[in-house]
Amino acid sequence: MADVETDVLIVGSGPAGGAAALLLSTYGVPNIVVTKYGRLSDTPRAHITNQRTMEVLRDAGIEDQVIAQATPQRLMGDTVFCSSLAGEELGRLHTWYTHPARQADHDLASPSSICDMPQHLMEPVLVDNAVARGTALRYQTEYLSLEQDDSGVTATVRDRLRGDEYRIRAKYLIGADGGRSKVADDIGLPMVGQMGVAGSINIVFEADLTALTAHRPSTLYWVLQTGSDVGGIGMGLVRCVRPWHEWLIVWGYDINGEPPDLTEEYARRIAHHLIGDDSVPVTIKSSSAWTVNHLYAETYQNGRVFCMGDAVHRHPPSNGLGSNTSIQDAYNLAWKLRLVLNGTASPALLDTYSAERAPIGKQIVDRANRSIGETTRIFEALGLLSTDDPEQLRRNMDARKLATPAAEKQRRELREAIEFKNYEFNTHGVELNQRYASSAVLSDGTPAPVNPRDDELYHQPTTWPGAKVPHAWVGRGDQRLSTLDLGGGGRFVLLTGLGGEPWVAAAAELSVPAIVIGPGADYEDIYGDWARLREVGDSGCVLLRPDNYVCFRSADLPAEPGAVLRSALDRVLHPS
Numbered sequence: 024m025a026d027v028e029t030d031v032l033i034v035g036s037g038p039a040g041g042a043a044a045l046l047l048s049t050y051g052v053p054n055i056v057v058t059k060y061g062r063l064s065d066t067p068r069a070h071i072t073n074q075r076t077m078e079v080l081r082d083a084g085i086e087d088q089v090i091a092q093a094t095p096q097r098l099m100g101d102t103v104f105c106s107s108l109a110g111e112e113l114g115r116l117h118t119w120y121t122h123p124a125r126q127a128d129h130d131l132a133s134p135s136s137i138c139d140m141p142q143h144l145m146e147p148v149l150v151d152n153a154v155a156r157g158t159a160l161r162y163q164t165e166y167l168s169l170e171q172d173d174s175g176v177t178a179t180v181r182d183r184l185r186g187d188e189y190r191i192r193a194k195y196l197i198g199a200d201g202g203r204s205k206v207a208d209d210i211g212l213p214m215v216g217q218m219g220v221a222g223s224i225n226i227v228f229e230a231d232l233t234a235l236t237a238h239r240p241s242t243l244y245w246v247l248q249t250g251s252d253v254g255g256i257g258m259g260l261v262r263c264v265r266p267w268h269e270w271l272i273v274w275g276y277d278i279n280g281e282p283p284d285l286t287e288e289y290a291r292r293i294a295h296h297l298i299g300d301d302s303v304p305v306t307i308k309s310s311s312a313w314t315v316n317h318l319y320a321e322t323y324q325n326g327r328v329f330c331m332g333d334a335v336h337r338h339p340p341s342n343g344l345g346s347n348t349s350i351q352d353a354y355n356l357a358w359k360l361r362l363v364l365n366g367t368a369s370p371a372l373l374d375t376y377s378a379e380r381a382p383i384g385k386q387i388v389d390r391a392n393r394s395i396g397e398t399t400r401i402f403e404a405l406g407l408l409s410t411d412d413p414e415q416l417r418r419n420m421d422a423r424k425l426a427t428p429a430a431e432k433q434r435r436e437l438r439e440a441i442e443f444k445n446y447e448f449n450t451h452g453v454e455l456n457q458r459y460a461s462s463a464v465l466s467d468g469t470p471a472p473v474n475p476r477d478d479e480l481y482h483q484p485t486t487w488p489g490a491k492v493p494h495a496w497v498g499r500g501d502q503r504l505s506t507l508d509l510g511g512g513g514r515f516v517l518l519t520g521l522g523g524e525p526w527v528a529a530a531a532e533l534s535v536p537a538i539v540i541g542p543g544a545d546y547e548d549i550y551g552d553w554a555r556l557r558e559v560g561d562s563g564c565v566l567l568r569p570d571n572y573v574c575f576r577s578a579d580l581p582a583e584p585g586a587v588l589r590s591a592l593d594r595v596l597h598p599s
């Protein structure tokens with residue numbers, strides 16, 4: 024007999040565990056979170072919160088709470104490359120879709136905006152709302168081991184305050200226990216890649232840097248100076264935590280040598296080097312060492328145990344994908360657990376979690392690591408093999424100011440090298456084109472759409488089954504909603520147009536809400552965007568899963584829409 028019972032036990036209260044708890048509680052699934060420490064994250068860590076994550080939070084009803092605390096997009100994107108904040112500027116890049124041309128892509132893609140929400144602010148929003156909706160949260164509780172059988176999982180945990188151990192019995196267990204996941208180890212998830220590729224330190228500090236930064240507002244200031252090519256994430260980084268007085272430095276160290284002694288004096292010296300002005304008062308809040316990893320799990324599940332977040336994809340912060348991918352993992356699994364637990368779907372539906380999310384994890388681990396390597400183009404453009412010699416560094420930077428053919432070439436190469444960093448800071452396709460292939464997605468026989476633009480840089484909206492539903496504004500009276508707002512809420516939803524009314528009757532038989540979009544119908548296609556994006560005719564349909572992914576579509580009205588829809592839903596919910 025276990026001491027405590029629940030439906031889902033979640034190990035970890037970071038972005039993955041917090042989001043899983045929030046969504047499960049929103050769906051009414053009983054769950055317990057155990058977390059090792061007596062607090063949530065005490066440092067800013069992850070921060071870029073992309074549009075897809077904001078869509079998840081919008082569906083969970085907490086987007087406004089995040090917007091209220093986050094740094095907005097307009098203050099995020101004048102990314103600077105410089106020799107120090109007070110020193111010479113090498114160039115800027117419009118990032119996070121703040122270039123006027125990319126701003127249009129951003130605004131067209133989603134009802135939600137990218138923002139900067141540091142992890143120590145995000146976690147309380149996720150976890151507080153989860154608890155308010157029913158999650159039982161146990162701080163100071165360490166997961167130790169698990170056993171699983173045909174009907175559930177028994178985990179042994181230690182109460183770190185009392186020191187005793189007890190058991191929690193759950194129907195399913197989620198390991199969201201981060202980059203040193205014991206759960207992933209215990210269930211033997213197959214891992215590919217390497218931990219400890221490079222050494223890095225974070226320094227969190229307070230300093231009023233308004234005069235050096237507010238005229239070029241950005242979340243990231245990249246600093247090229249002696250030592251900035253060693254370890255770390257490609258260059259020295261001064262990251263804004265709260266404009267313009269709280270900051271986080273990322274600085275590398277040689278992983279093959281001794282890790283630096285993180286004294287306050289050492290941290291202050293680095294901060295002053297990167298600021299470029301020793302007279303600026305700096306208050307060090309914390310320093311910590313971490314490693315750049317290049318590791319992903321090939322599968323995310325073993326029986327009744329699932330892993331998500333850093334437990335299964337470990338990579339550097341480049342591209343800002345860490346907590347975003349973790350929250351999106353949770354969004355993929357939570358509705359499936361709900362439907363299996365309430366008997367609506369077969370347990371085989373849960374196998375689609377790993378089938379859908381593991382390829383995404385591999386993609387983002389590879390993408391983030393590639394971005395570090397691509398920073399060397401900036402060093403190469405300046406003719407630098409290393410930054411060891413400060414005099415050489417200065418001479419090479421100065422050389423670009425000459426009126427010579429060599430300097431002109433250097434200027435061009437530097438411009439191109441900085442522009443190439445779009446693959447780190449403006450990867451709209453990486454963020455929004457994540458396509459799923461599994462038994463929870465029914466092919467309509469059409470080939471995968473080919474993106475006419477670069478698939479990493481640009482989002483390609485499509486209703487191709489396995490893609491997220493395209494965003495279009497639709498209206499009713501004085502209301503304006505996104506097509507994403509029509510879906511979500513833990514339900515399957517069918518979208519059709521005029522002439523598609525038989526789909527509505529068919530959906531009603533299956534207790535699936537159906538919405539007709541068209542003149543005089545449930546919602547108006549106010550800009551005509553939905554008709555342009557939906558890739559089916561008026562009498563066709565698009566069936567959305569609870570995570571707003573398209574699982575089935577029909578170009579037009581078949582002879583027996585009821586049978587077609589019943590069969591489609593049945594195949595999604597009860598994969599053979």
Ligand code: FDA
Nearest residue numbers: 035036037038039059068069165166200201332333340345
């Ligand atoms: P996360 O590590 O956030 O959470 C794990 C949770 O599990 C914690 O609550 C922990 O207490 C708990 N736990 C662990 N073992 C347990 C056990 N045995 N029993 C119970 N609970 C247990 N990303 C980014 O995009 N930008 C950045 O700047 C940074 N910076 C950064 C710095 C440092 C030092 C680290 C370690 C990580 C980053 N990251 C980052 C990565 C980013 O923070 C990361 O992708 C997300 O936190 C992943 O969220 P998870 O919820 O998966 O793990």
